[in-house]
Amino acid sequence: MEEDLERALGEKGRELQVALEELRVKEFGYKVNELKSTLPSLGRCVICTLRLPCKHFSNVSEMPAAELPVKENFSVKAYTKNLDVSDIMPRLPNIEKKEFSIRYRGRDNKYSIPTQQRAVSLPNAQKLKLIEKIETYREEKIRKEIEKIQEMKEIEIRAKKEFQANEAKRLKHVIIQKDKLEKYKEDLRKRNEQLKMYFEEEAKRKRIEEEKHQKYIYMKKKELEEYYEKKKMMENISKQKVQDLEREVVNAKEH
Numbered sequence: 001m002e003e004d005l006e007r008a009l010g011e012k013g014r015e016l017q018v019a020l021e022e023l024r025v026k027e028f029g030y031k032v033n034e035l036k037s038t039l040p041s042l043g044r045c046v047i048c049t050l051r052l053p054c055k056h057f058s059n060v061s062e063m064p065a066a067e068l069p070v071k072e073n074f075s076v077k078a079y080t081k082n083l084d085v086s087d088i089m090p091r092l093p094n095i096e097k098k099e100f101s102i103r104y105r106g107r108d109n110k111y112s113i114p115t116q117q118r119a120v121s122l123p124n125a126q127k128l129k130l131i132e133k134i135e136t137y138r139e140e141k142i143r144k145e146i147e148k149i150q151e152m153k154e155i156e157i158r159a160k161k162e163f164q165a166n167e168a169k170r171l172k173h174v175i176i177q178k179d180k181l182e183k184y185k186e187d188l189r190k191r192n193e194q195l196k197m198y199f200e201e202e203a204k205r206k207r208i209e210e211e212k213h214q215k216y217i218y219m220k221k222k223e224l225e226e227y228y229e230k231k232k233m234m235e236n237i238s239k240q241k242v243q244d245l246e247r248e249v250v251n252a253k254e255h
Helices: 002-011 013-038 076-080 115-119 123-254
Strands: 098-104 107-113
């Protein structure tokens, strides 16, 4: 019986896969629309899901009104109810209900259950439930991955903004330091020009003073030479007069 069910499930697998894929797509679309409808209340953009302001909107009032998604029945049973498996289910003879007894809190209670329901298990239903759990797990995993990627993207954007802010501060600091350096160079050039002019004027003044001093020495030397020359001439004149007087005295004594 198990082999017949496995074979039947293999024959109807394609129809089942189509039904489950349709279920997954519709449920995923519903979750996306539901998430979009909650984004404005969280202060996020409905397009890029980033926190406002972003490149699409600057505040919540600029975003279009979000439409609430229509809730549908996304159960596996609703999407597989049209799947006809009557032709692949084993035909079992009708068996009368049999009673069995169990002991429950010290009493003998009798329950009746169809033997067909007890004897025949439906592994295809169990597989559908397992597939439903797997799809739910996959969707939850995808959602977590999307949130993780979104968080990493936000971290990257914050890091980029921080880098740009630091780079702007650095460039501003460089410009300020460059202006200070240019101003210092200009002040240094003016100071050097002033010092050059001062030393040139000082050298010119010293040269003029030196020329005056040399001229003064030359004049004094010339005056001194003239003085000595006059003095010598006066001495000669005095000697001549003395000799003349002596000669006159001698001549006077002889007469």
